[in-house]
Amino acid sequence: MPVDVTPVWFMRQAGRYMSEYRALRERHSLLEVCRTPDLATEVTLQPLRRIEVDAAILFSDLLLPLEPMGVPFDFLHGEGPTIATPLRTEADLERVRCFEPREALAFVLEAIVQVKRELAGRVPLIGFAGAPFTLASYAIEGGHSSTFVHTKALMYGSPAAWHRFCERLAGIASDYLVAQIEAGVDAVQVFDSWVGALNARDYREFALPHMRRIFQAVAAHGVPAIHFGVGTGTILAELREAGGDVIGADWRIPLDEAWDRIGADRAIQGNLDPTVLLGPLDRVFAATDEVLARAGGRLGHIFNLGHGILPATPVEHVQALARYVHQQTRR
Ligand code: CP3
DSSP: OOOSSSBBBOOOOOSTTTTHHHHHHSSSOOOHHHHHHHHHHHHHHHHHHHHHOOEEOOOOOOTTTTHHHHHOEEEESOOOOOSSSSSOSHHHHHHHOOOHHHHTTTHHHHHHHHHHHHHHTTEEEEEEEOOHHHHHHHHHSSSOOSSOOOHHHHHHHHHHHHHHHHHHHHHHHHHHHHHHHHHHHHEEEEOOTTTSSOOOHHIIIIIIIHHHHHHHHHHHHTSSSEEEOOSOGGGGGHHHOOOOEEEETTTTOOOHHHHHOOOTTTTEEEEEGGGGGGGGGHHHEEEHHHEEHHHHHOOOEEEESOOOOOOOOOHHHHHHHHHHHHHHHHH
C-alpha cells in the first residue's frame, strides 16, 4: 500500500530504556504488568506519547503460553526467564497440553480491546506469538541459551517426538494469533528469535513445516503477518518459503542483499543494529542513511531495528531516530 513516509516502529519500544516504564515496574512485576489489562495498556501506549512510531506493539511476553501448557516459569529479578522444570525427555514433551487462549490468556485479549479503544485508529496495533523453535528452546533449556544443546539433542535424537511437540506449539501459536486478531490486532508478528541457530537443511526439516502451518492459519484472517528472526541471513529464503507478508532482517546482512533473498514480492522489516543507538547521534543517522539507501525508496520497507531496543539506550536517540526516518523518507 502506498505510504507518505517509510513506517517505523521498534521491537521493545516499551521497556526499561524509558523512565516511565521503570517507574511502573518499581510497583509491579513484569508478569503482573502482562496479566493486568490496565497496566499492559498503559505500557503499550507509553512509547506512543514520546516517539513518532507508526505502530503500537502489544505489551506482553512471548512466554505467557508456557504456563497454560503446563510449563510454569517466572522472571527472576528482571534477569530473564527461568523455567523450574525444563522439558528434557520425550515423555516431558508429550505431557505438554493444548489450551483455549480465550480462557487461559483472556487478559491478553482484554488488553488488546482496551489498547484499540485508546488508540482510536491513530496507529495500528501489532500482536504476536512465539514460534515453535524459539518457544521450545525456552521450555527445553529452562532459560536463555547460546548453544541450544538440550534443544538440539532432543531435535536430532527424538525427531518424531520433536515434530509432535512442534505441531502442538504451532497449533497453540495459531489459535493464540487468531484469538488476538478477533480481539482487534491489525497485524501479527511471529517471533522466531533464535532460529538462526539452525542451518538451512535443519530449518527445512525441523522448523519450516510448523511455521508454514502458523502462517497458513493466520492468512485466512486477513491481517498482515511479520516473520521475525535474528541471525537468519543465511536462511532468509527458507523463512520466505515458510511464510509471512513481511520478513525481518537483522543487522548482519545488508538490507538490499536480504531483500534479494526474501524476494521483491514480500515486504522487509529491519535492519539497524540496536547497539548503534548507544553511540552518538551522527553515527545513528549515518547507519540509518545506509539502511534507507539500500532500501532505495522501494515500497514495502518497514524501518525497525534488527532486534529489540536495549535497556541502556538513551530515549532521546530513539526519538531522534524515528523523526529522522520520517524526515528522510517523506515522499
Ligand atoms: O516488543 C515489545 O515492545 C512488546 C513486548 C515484548 C516483551 N517481550 C516484553 C518484555 C515482546 C514482543 C517480547 C517478546 C519476547 N519475550 C521474546 C522474543 C523477542 C526477542 O527478544 O527476540 C523473548 C525471547 C521473550 C522472553 C523474555 N522476556 C526474555 C528472554 C526476557 C529477558 C530479557 C530482558 O530483556 O530482560 C524477557 C523480559 C521482558 N519481556 C522484558 C520486556 C520489556 C524486559 C523488561 C523487564 O524486565 O521489565
